[in-house]
Amino acid sequence: MAPGNVSFEYVRFAGKVPSQISHHVKDGITEDFVRSRVLFTSKEDREYLPDGSYKLAFKVKHGNRKPILVEIYVRERKYNSVITEYVVYGVHVTKAKQK
Numbered sequence: 001m002a003p004g005n006v007s008f009e010y011v012r013f014a015g016k017v018p019s020q021i022s023h024h025v026k027d028g029i030t031e032d033f034v035r036s037r038v039l040f041t042s043k044e045d046r047e048y049l050p051d052g053s054y055k056l057a058f059k060v061k062h063g064n065r066k067p068i069l070v071e072i073y074v075r076e077r078k079y080n081s082v083i084t085e086y087v088v089y090g091v092h093v094t095k096a097k098q099k
Contacts, residue, residue: 009084011035020091027093028062029070038074038086049073053089059096067096 013021013031021031037056046054053075061067073090 007082007084009039009086011038011086011088014087014089017088017091024070024091024093027065027068028060029091029093034072034088034091037070037072038088069094069096 011034013034017034018031021029021034037058041056045056047057048054053073056072056074058070058072059067060070071090071092071094072088073092075087075089077085077087079085
């Protein structure tokens with residue numbers, strides 16, 4: 001990107017996402033965790049869904065606890081090719097399956 005060309009990215013939580021996150025704070029899932037995963041995950045790690053949104057899946061382990069699977073559902077909106085808004089519309093946490 002050339003100097004002077006600045007793009008902005010931000011994450012917005014929609015619907016029940018704040019309450020979904022608050023249920024999993026004990027597992028280490030916070031708004032900052034979700035925000036950083038959405039902003040810093042590569043495009044190759046996205047699993048696109050039929051409606052145009054995508055899912056991010058992470059296996060997370062904190063301390064001696066068993067690992068959990070965190071799925072974050074995101075819609076991406078662009079405004080004037082300068083501002084990108086990521087709308088998180090779902091956060092689901094389940095026990096990770098052991099291999």
